[in-house]
Amino acid sequence: MASDNADLQRIADQEYQYGFVTDIDSDQIPPGLNEETVRHISAKKNEPDWMLDFRLKAFRRFSEMLEEQADPTWAMVDYPKINYQDIIYYSAPKTEAVLESLDEVDPELLRTYDKLGISLAEQKRLSGVKVAVDAVFDSVSVATTFKSELESKGIIFCSFSEAVQEHPDLIKKYLGSVVPYSDNFFACLNSAVFSDGSFAYIPKGVKCPMELSTYFRINSAGTGQFERTLLVADEGASVSYLEGCTAPMRDENQLHAAVVELVALDDAEIKYSTVQNWYPGDKNGVGGIYNFVTKRGACRGRRSKISWTQVETGSAITWKYPSCLLQGDESIGEFYSVAMTNNRQQADTGTKMIHIGKNTRSTIISKGISAGQGQQSYRGLVKVGRKAEGARNYSQCDSLLLGDQCGAHTFPYLEIENQASTVEHEATTSKISEDQLFYCQQRGLSEEDSISMIVNGFCKEVLRELPMEFAVEAQNLLSVSLEGSVG
Amino acid sequence: MLEIKNLFAQVDDKEILSGIDLNIGAGEVHAIMGPNGSGKSTLSNVLAGRAGYEVTGGSVTFEGKNLLDMDPEIRAREGIFLAFQYPAEIPGVSNDYFLKASLNAVRSHRGESELDAMDFLEISREKMKQVEMPDDLMSRAINEGFSGGEKKRNEVLQMLLLEPKMCVLDETDSGLDIDALRVVAEGVNALRNESRSMLVITHYQRLLEYIVPDKVHVLSGGRIVRTGGSELALELEEKGYGWIEAST
Numbered sequence: 001m002a003s004d005n006a007d008l009q010r011i012a013d014q015e016y017q018y019g020f021v022t023d024i025d026s027d028q029i030p031p032g033l034n035e036e037t038v039r040h041i042s043a044k045k046n047e048p049d050w051m052l053d054f055r056l057k058a059f060r061r062f063s064e065m066l067e068e069q070a071d072p073t074w075a076m077v078d079y080p081k082i083n084y085q086d087i088i089y090y091s092a093p094k095t096e097a098v099l100e101s102l103d104e105v106d107p108e109l110l111r112t113y114d115k116l117g118i119s120l121a122e123q124k125r126l127s128g129v130k131v132a133v134d135a136v137f138d139s140v141s142v143a144t145t146f147k148s149e150l151e152s153k154g155i156i157f158c159s160f161s162e163a164v165q166e167h168p169d170l171i172k173k174y175l176g177s178v179v180p181y182s183d184n185f186f187a188c189l190n191s192a193v194f195s196d197g198s199f200a201y202i203p204k205g206v207k208c209p210m211e212l213s214t215y216f217r218i219n220s221a222g223t224g225q226f227e228r229t230l231l232v233a234d235e236g237a238s239v240s241y242l243e244g245c246t247a248p249m250r251d252e253n254q255l256h257a258a259v260v261e262l263v264a265l266d267d268a269e270i271k272y273s274t275v276q277n278w279y280p281g282d283k284n285g286v287g288g289i290y291n292f293v294t295k296r297g298a299c300r301g302r303r304s305k306i307s308w309t310q311v312e313t314g315s316a317i318t319w320k321y322p323s324c325l326l327q328g329d330e331s332i333g334e335f336y337s338v339a340m341t342n343n344r345q346q347a348d349t350g351t352k353m354i355h356i357g358k359n360t361r362s363t364i365i366s367k368g369i370s371a372g373q374g375q376q377s378y379r380g381l382v383k384v385g386r387k388a389e390g391a392r393n394y395s396q397c398d399s400l401l402l403g404d405q406c407g408a409h410t411f412p413y414l415e416i417e418n419q420a421s422t423v424e425h426e427a428t429t430s431k432i433s434e435d436q437l438f439y440c441q442q443r444g445l446s447e448e449d450s451i452s453m454i455v456n457g458f459c460k461e462v463l464r465e466l467p468m469e470f471a472v473e474a475q476n477l478l479s480v481s482l483e484g485s486v487g
Numbered sequence: 488m489l490e491i492k493n494l495f496a497q498v499d500d501k502e503i504l505s506g507i508d509l510n511i512g513a514g515e516v517h518a519i520m521g522p523n524g525s526g527k528s529t530l531s532n533v534l535a536g537r538a539g540y541e542v543t544g545g546s547v548t549f550e551g552k553n554l555l556d557m558d559p560e561i562r563a564r565e566g567i568f569l570a571f572q573y574p575a576e577i578p579g580v581s582n583d584y585f586l587k588a589s590l591n592a593v594r595s596h597r598g599e600s601e602l603d604a605m606d607f608l609e610i611s612r613e614k615m616k617q618v619e620m621p622d623d624l625m626s627r628a629i630n631e632g633f634s635g636g637e638k639k640r641n642e643v644l645q646m647l648l649l650e651p652k653m654c655v656l657d658e659t660d661s662g663l664d665i666d667a668l669r670v671v672a673e674g675v676n677a678l679r680n681e682s683r684s685m686l687v688i689t690h691y692q693r694l695l696e697y698i699v700p701d702k703v704h705v706l707s708g709g710r711i712v713r714t715g716g717s718e719l720a721l722e723l724e725e726k727g728y729g730w731i732e733a734s735t
């Protein structure tokens with residue numbers, strides 16, 4: 001059926017909807033990376049010495065890594081060498097003073113977030129669900145909503161910079177405790193130059209009454225975004241957190257190297273969902289974001305649970321492995337992932353489940369969709385430590401190929417040191433079947449709607465893990481990202 | 488309603504249909520019988536516009552329009568419905584979600600308003616009763632893990648919902664026990680009226696006891712080799728397909 005590949009291709013070519021640039025004055029430092037840059041960023045944020053020291057240690061280690069080997073090479077992604085001296089490490093919209101309330105946020109910024117579909121007004125969304133938002137624009141947080149309502153429950157939700165000032169004890173205690181500054185090349189870079197991000201702390205026994213979310217936006221040209229997120233759920237606490245991201249369309253690649261650390265104490269539960277829609281570059285692979293991210297959660301307490309759900313449709317290159325350290329006995333780690341690569345996009349993504357405590361359990365469900373010349377790899381490690389008696393893991397990795405120029409690869413790694421454990425792995429690779437497509441069309445659905453329905457069905461087990469209203473967003477995003485892959 | 492003239496079609500460069508002529512008027516029910524491999528499913532796929540089935544000669548007109556020019560989804564929206572011999576399974580997509588999307592695609596093509604979830608529920612409940620389909624099949628993924636009989640009921644349910652002008656049933660009776668056969672046939676008969684036409688493809692005469700056709704055609708080697716009234720089906724059953732092949 002000769003026309004099919006061309007047909008499928010049409011659906012995958014998309015118009016990127018968030019590619020506009022906001023015209024706003026910004027306060028930038030010149031491109032380049034040296035100790036001065038790090039001191040400069042720290043000074044801009046008025047940071048205490050301990051914070052600067054953390055950055056400097058990281059910077060020194062990063063400089064060594066840069067000399068030794070530069071970027072990691074083991075992932076199945078291919079990109080020209082990044083010149084770390086060409087990047088602007090700090091860019092912030094100019095503001096007069098510290099904002100006292102949302103009313104003082106630059107209207108141009110409010111309009112930007114409106115256009116992105118993110119409401120910074122403290123009202124319920126149409127669905128009736130309240131969502132607290134921390135909006136990060138280039139290097140700084142520009143607004144955080146519902147803060148006082150959350151404070152009444154003892155919940156802290158604010159920008160990372162503010163947390164350094166207001167809650168230094170919590171930051172000192174937990175920063176770098178899950179992802180040490182020297183963990184890997186990009187985490188190390190982030191630790192030196194991170195600019196802003198979100199911090200949340202849910203106190204003992206508190207169930208967070210609304211979704212917390214951070215919306216990341218890269219706006220300025222030539223900048224890198226290096227945000228840092230830290231969430232701590234104290235004993236018996238629970239929280240659901242979502243992050244979203246977009247960037248303007250530009251011909252040059254931009255680097256996004258974030259670090260996310262999660263800590264769950266006894267009986268605590270953290271659900272972390274990502275809808276990643278950074279600019280993927282154009283059809284020919286020009287431009288787009290390099291999304292090199294380190295995300296890790298520590299289930300420190302007994303019976304604690306961390307669940308990662310990600311829908312990755314954007315970025316020119318994605319390199320990320322949200323992981324769980326299952327330290328507490330009976331703790332649970334979950335990873336649900338949908339990754340879509342179209343045109344020239346590349347993704348090397350997966351997870352690490354490190355079973356340390358007894359009777360720890362983990363589930364991995366990964367759905368990869370490749371269209372165009374998209375290439376993606378699932379890379380997952382399941383490690384069962386010596387003391388992790390009764391550990392159980394179930395992994396399922398399914399790949400769906402649209403057309404015959406794309407590729408999917410699966411790299412499962414198993415390291416089992418305790419034989420009283422159960423590890424199961426299943427993997428499938430399939431193409432969209434002509435039978436399914438024709439069945440839908442014979443019922444009156446257009447080819448695009450048919451493919452989008454089949455793809456959404458393929459991802460169902462993951463999409464149903466997303467908070468209700470974001471599930472709808474994610475479904476639409478998948479359809480849009482597929483647009484044009486059918487000729 | 489449907490006019491097929493000297494239709495030739497091939498699959499993978501192999502000629503399967505070799506000059507089919509068939510005229511189905513409004514309100515008529517025609518049956519096509521024929522041995523395995525004679526081209527029955529090929530004919531239904533060609534009518535529905537499946538990719539890979541290449542028409543190499545002849546014409547098909549549907550309500551005066553050139554059917555072969557239309558994309559498959561347009562044919563469906565115009566009122567051609569194919570009840571599949573082997574309905575596809577679509578994991579993760581619930582039956583009710585699919586049927587609602589399908590019904591609304593057809594309705595908006597007809598210039599009717601789209602149905603919301605409540606309206607759809609009401610209509611689908613009623614039709615489900617007609618084919619004695621259990622409620623839980625609606626919330627399950629399309630055809631996934633359905634028994635053979637459930638799949639066929641699901642096809643007839645869709646037909647009842649979409650109210651097509653031209654129903655093509657491809658061996659909807661195969662693999663059904665006698666009770667399921669009755670249910671399916673009753674569903675089909677409920678749709679019979681003076682404007683709706685049907686093409687019932689079957690290997691066995693059994694179905695035609697329930698759905699009595701106006702005409703029976705015998706397909707062999709990609710050609711219609713004999714046409715008669717409903718009694719032709721009985722004659723075939725008695726004498727077997729060898730009789731037709733021997734006499735042509």
Ligand SMILES: Nc1ncnc2c1ncn2[C@@H]1O[C@H](COP(=O)(O)OP(=O)(O)O)[C@@H](O)[C@H]1O
Pocket residue numbers: 498499503521522523524525526527528529530
């Ligand atoms: N997709 C296909 N690819 C190759 N050959 C096919 C295909 N579909 C049908 N055929 C061939 O066409 C002939 C008619 O098949 P079909 O229309 O399915 O017959 P029937 O439905 O009457 O049993 C058979 O020889 C079959 O092998």
Ligand SMILES: [Mg+2]
Pocket residue numbers: 527528529572657658
């Ligand atoms: Mg057949």
